[in-house]
Amino acid sequence: MKDTAGFQVRFLATILDVIIITVTVGVLSYFLFGVVFQDELRWVDAIEPLYNLLLPVIWGGYTLGKRMTHIHIIKMTGEKVTLWTMFLRYIVSGVVYGLTLGVGVIVSAFMVGIREDNRATHDFIAGTRVVYDTKNDAESR
Template identity: 50%
Template sequence: MEQPAGFWVRLGANILDGIIMGIILAFLAFLIYGDVSRVGETSPLDLLSFLYGLLLPVFWRGYVIGKKLMGVRIVQKTGEDVTIINMLLRLVVGGLVYALSLGIGLIVSAFMVGMREDKRAIHDFIAGTQVVHAEEG
C-alpha cells in the first residue's frame, strides 16, 4: 500500500503547477495576443490548461509537473494508474461540486486531506482516486 500524500505536499504541488502553467500560458498569450494581460480572460488557452490537468496524468502515470517535482502522483484507489474517466470525474464533477457549494466543498476537502487517515478529498471520492507518494526508484 502506497503512503497517502498529505495536505502540505499536495498544496505545494498545486502551487508549483499554478506557477508553471501561469508562466507557460503567459508566454503563449504573448505569442498569440502580443501581451500577457489576456491570461485572466476566457480564451482558447483555458482549454489547454484543462487538457493539461486531464490528459497528462493519464499519459504520465498520474503525474503533472508539480506533482512530479513534489514526488507524489494520482492513482486509482486500487493503486492502478488513472484513466481518462477517473480524471474527468475528478476535474469536471469534482469542480462542479466545489462550484455549486460556493467553495464550501473545497474547504471541507482541505480538512479531509489534512485530517483523514487516507488523505482523500471529495474529488478523490468522486473519481475513485487518491494522491500518494511516488515509489522510490
C-alpha cells in the same frame, strides 16, 4: 501500501502547476502578441482543464507539479488513472464544488489535512488517492 500525500505537498504541487501554466501562457502570449494582456491570460482557463485531465492519464498520474514533489494519482485499486477517472476527479468534483459555492473546496482541504488516508472529496468521487513515489515508480519512469 503506499504512503498517501498530505495537504502541504498536494497544495505545493497545485501551486507549482498553476505557476507553470500561467508562466507558459504568459510567455507564449508575449511571443505571439508582443505583450501579455489579461485577455491573453484567459487561455489559462482553456489550457488548465486539459492539463489536469490529460497529463495524468498520459504520464501515469503525474502533472509537472506532482512530478516535482514526488507524488502522483492512482486509483484505489493501485491501477493507473484513466480519462474517465480524471473526468470524475476534475470535472464532476468541480461541479460539486461549484454547487456548494466553494464550501466543498474548504471541506475537501480539511479532509486531506484531518483524514488518516488524506483523501479529498474529489478522491472519493473518482476512487483515487495521491501517493508518494516509491523506488518502483522512479524505475518505471
